[in-house]
Amino acid sequence: MADIAAPNSAVATRGRNSLHKLVQRKSTVAFLMALPLILLITILVAYPAGYAVWLSMLNKSMTKFVGFGNFQFLFKRETFWEIVAQSCLFALTAVLFKAMIGFVVAHFVNNIPTKGQRKWRGMLLVPWVIPAAMSTLSWLWLFDPSYSAFNWIFAHIGLPKISWLGEAGWARFSVILVNVWAGAPFFLIMYLAALKSVPEQLYEAASIDGATWWQRIWYVTLPMMRNIIAITILFSTIVTFANFDIVRVLTSGGPLTATHVFATWAFKVGIESGDIPLGATVSLFMVPILAVAATFILRDISKRGSEV
Amino acid sequence: MVSRKVSRRRFVASTAALSTAAVAAPFVRGAYAAGKLSVGFWDHWVPNANGATETLIKEWGEKEKVEVQIDFITSQGNKLLLTTAAEGQAKSGHDILAQNTFLPARYAEVLVPMNDVMDDLIKENGKVNATVEYLGKVGGKWLGIPATVGSQIKGPCSRLDYMKQFAGLDIKAMYPAGEAPKADNWTFDTFLKAAEACHKGGHPFGIGLGTTSDNVDTIGAVFHAFGAVLVNEKGDIVLKNDQVRQALDFYKKLMAFLPPDVAAWDDASNNKFLVSGQASMIMNPPSAWAVAKRDAPQVAEQCWTHGFPAGPKGRYAPFLPFFWCTWSFSKNQSAAKSLLRHLSTRDSAEKMVNASGGYDLPSFEKFTTFKVWAEAEPPKGTLYHYPNPYNHQILSVAAAPAPHKIAEQIYNQGIQTQMAVRYFKGEPLEKTLDWASGEIEGFMRN
Numbered sequence: 001m002a003d004i005a006a007p008n009s010a011v012a013t014r015g016r017n018s019l020h021k022l023v024q025r026k027s028t029v030a031f032l033m034a035l036p037l038i039l040l041i042t043i044l045v046a047y048p049a050g051y052a053v054w055l056s057m058l059n060k061s062m063t064k065f066v067g068f069g070n071f072q073f074l075f076k077r078e079t080f081w082e083i084v085a086q087s088c089l090f091a092l093t094a095v096l097f098k099a100m101i102g103f104v105v106a107h108f109v110n111n112i113p114t115k116g117q118r119k120w121r122g123m124l125l126v127p128w129v130i131p132a133a134m135s136t137l138s139w140l141w142l143f144d145p146s147y148s149a150f151n152w153i154f155a156h157i158g159l160p161k162i163s164w165l166g167e168a169g170w171a172r173f174s175v176i177l178v179n180v181w182a183g184a185p186f187f188l189i190m191y192l193a194a195l196k197s198v199p200e201q202l203y204e205a206a207s208i209d210g211a212t213w214w215q216r217i218w219y220v221t222l223p224m225m226r227n228i229i230a231i232t233i234l235f236s237t238i239v240t241f242a243n244f245d246i247v248r249v250l251t252s253g254g255p256l257t258a259t260h261v262f263a264t265w266a267f268k269v270g271i272e273s274g275d276i277p278l279g280a281t282v283s284l285f286m287v288p289i290l291a292v293a294a295t296f297i298l299r300d301i302s303k304r305g306s307e308v
Numbered sequence: 309m310v311s312r313k314v315s316r317r318r319f320v321a322s323t324a325a326l327s328t329a330a331v332a333a334p335f336v337r338g339a340y341a342a343g344k345l346s347v348g349f350w351d352h353w354v355p356n357a358n359g360a361t362e363t364l365i366k367e368w369g370e371k372e373k374v375e376v377q378i379d380f381i382t383s384q385g386n387k388l389l390l391t392t393a394a395e396g397q398a399k400s401g402h403d404i405l406a407q408n409t410f411l412p413a414r415y416a417e418v419l420v421p422m423n424d425v426m427d428d429l430i431k432e433n434g435k436v437n438a439t440v441e442y443l444g445k446v447g448g449k450w451l452g453i454p455a456t457v458g459s460q461i462k463g464p465c466s467r468l469d470y471m472k473q474f475a476g477l478d479i480k481a482m483y484p485a486g487e488a489p490k491a492d493n494w495t496f497d498t499f500l501k502a503a504e505a506c507h508k509g510g511h512p513f514g515i516g517l518g519t520t521s522d523n524v525d526t527i528g529a530v531f532h533a534f535g536a537v538l539v540n541e542k543g544d545i546v547l548k549n550d551q552v553r554q555a556l557d558f559y560k561k562l563m564a565f566l567p568p569d570v571a572a573w574d575d576a577s578n579n580k581f582l583v584s585g586q587a588s589m590i591m592n593p594p595s596a597w598a599v600a601k602r603d604a605p606q607v608a609e610q611c612w613t614h615g616f617p618a619g620p621k622g623r624y625a626p627f628l629p630f631f632w633c634t635w636s637f638s639k640n641q642s643a644a645k646s647l648l649r650h651l652s653t654r655d656s657a658e659k660m661v662n663a664s665g666g667y668d669l670p671s672f673e674k675f676t677t678f679k680v681w682a683e684a685e686p687p688k689g690t691l692y693h694y695p696n697p698y699n700h701q702i703l704s705v706a707a708a709p710a711p712h713k714i715a716e717q718i719y720n721q722g723i724q725t726q727m728a729v730r731y732f733k734g735e736p737l738e739k740t741l742d743w744a745s746g747e748i749e750g751f752m753r754n
Contacts, residue, residue, distance in 0.1 A: 166569030
């Protein structure tokens with residue numbers, strides 16, 4: 001009996017030890033602690049994303065697998081390329097202005113004495129913390145085709161009325177403006193945090209060397225903020241390309257299709273017009289492009305991080 | 309003791325047979341008939357209008373011993389549309405769900421045929437118009453019961469004072485309360501002249517040209533009145549025809565007299581234009597008038613809902629019906645049908661119409677003469693002609709008679725309004741037609 005039991009207990013002890021070691025490993029603990037989040041992301045992000053990919057490969061009546069047939073179909077549509085151009089114009093212009101405004105205002109706020117800085121930071125963050133659908137409603141009233149508050153002011157100072165949402169050019173300007181208004185505070189707060197982490201000694205050394213304010217920005221501030229600028233722009237570009245609420249509330253993509261972006265067009269085609277696979281295809285169009293951009297930007301950041 | 313072993317195959321076959329029998333069985337009231345039923349109805353924007361529907365359902369539930377759960381789902385933010393899409397996709401949800409215009413056709417394969425109920429209702433309540441039949445009956449199968457709640461005609465609602473002052477038209481005399489219309493001269497020519505006169509008078513017509521429902525419905529009726537068809541019933545693109553060209557020419561002339569931003573209008577824009585006192589006419593059900601009654605009584609006192617002007621091929625008005633549909637995966641189909649019969653009686657329909665202040669419009673022929681339309685005020689008789697009591701106009705929907713899957717996309721993407729705006733903005737007519745043809749070709753995929 002003992003002869004039989006001995007090897008078994010040795011195996012059991014070895015098993016217990018290896019399990020004990022596995023549990024004690026930092027990577028295992030980290031994995032277990034991240035597990036709830038991994039599960040959440042799997043359920044709320046990975047599954048819907050995978051399902052969207054699956055939908056985009058079905059025919060209109062969702063009865064047949066068509067591979068990349070929906071993408072091929074879209075590439076032949078004039079309207080789709082208009083949407084691509086508009087989405088790029090919308091996202092790139094909005095991100096550029098958000099970054100510039102965020103950068104400038106972050107410098108202003110950074111120069112305010114610490115005592116009064118908090119209230120300014122709080123006030124400047126307001127556009128970002130209000131749900132976009134709600135704040136865009138207020139903008140809609142300001143731009144309203146018939147009762148624009150801006151036009152009311154223009155009329156009182158003798159300027160001609162502007163058809164803010166009725167003319168393609170002005171409508172594009174309006175949706176970009178609202179996106180910049182709502183998104184610039186995010187850049188502001190990120191840049192402000194980055195500015196605060198730049199060692200004061202670097203500026204002092206630059207001043208001693210006779211650097212102008214522009215040289216201080218170009219040779220000290222920007223290199224020190226490079227990583228945060230890259231991450232912020234990457235994140236904002238992804239979010240802006242996926243924007244739905246601002247365009248939906250303000251113009252619903254109109255006039256004609258002049259302000260449609262990927263998300264609003266996908267909704268129009270997929271939900272309103274009943275072509276869910278094509279809607280899924282429209283919404284997935286930017287994924288590979290953004291994924292490649294994100295890979296390069298993140299690789300650059302991590303390379304610089306390892307150099308430091 | 310005799311023991312009998314039940315095989316897995318036999319068990320599955322018996323269960324399936326039992327389930328089929330349970331689903332298909334006629335609804336019989338009795339101790340065992342009590343069950344659950346969930347209904348998702350359109351959330352009315354007329355305050356308290358849901359109350360009548362709720363009372364009727366509760367009455368039926370108590371009588372039939374069925375526990376009913378009622379959800380009123382708003383169409384604001386497309387919530388009802390999203391609910392329908394989600395339930396259709398998940399194959400799970402309400403036993404009865406309100407679906408408007410092209411949705412029953414979209415979900416035809418997962419809806420319970422209602423021919424038995426509709427045959428009885430038509431016998432009892434009279435025929436339904438051709439548009440209801442086009443939208444609700446696909447391949448000989450009724451996909452839902454035309455709902456009273458939410459169904460509407462989007463005809464002209466004119467300002468009596470402005471139309472008389474600027475255009476010299478006595479709308480009340482053309483559409484007298486309690487009498488048949490005397491509107492033979494109410495044609496597109498008269499309409500254009502009136503639009504020009506009212507525009508000159510500083511109170512233009514408020515007709516939108518965006519891509520939302522109100523805008524598309526109006527242009528749809530105008531296209532029908534010119535006989536302008538984009539896609540025929542066989543699914544052929546036939547839009548390069550003189551009727552379409554005439555309809556676009558008409559819109560080009562009309563747009564010169566409309567507010568400059570109409571291309572950006574949504575379904576609320578025309579309502580606001582009327583209530584603010586700026587419009588001489590809008591195309592809308594009486595909701596705008598009802599809001600004016602509450603917020604701008606001086607405007608409401610001058611409003612009169614009436615018929616469309618006639619075009620070369622007839623007098624068409626847009627009709628937008630809701631349908632009450634039952635999913636094929638509903639577990640209580642017989643109870644659902646029983647409830648729908650109850651909601652479709654004359655008495656029930658009248659209660660719902662009354663609760664909506666005359667906004668709701670039953671689709672059945674015998675239900676267009678309820679007192680509420682004759683008595684609504686101010687001014688007295690303002691809604692008398694709203695339900696088209698003399699069949700003075702042909703009720704239509706934009707993009708018909710195209711097959712539903714094509715028509716739905718023409719409708720929802722506002723192809724007709726987009727054509728009108730493109731042409732108005734200077735695009736050559738043939739280029740506009742080529743553009744529309746290309747877009748519609750894209751809708752043909754299966």
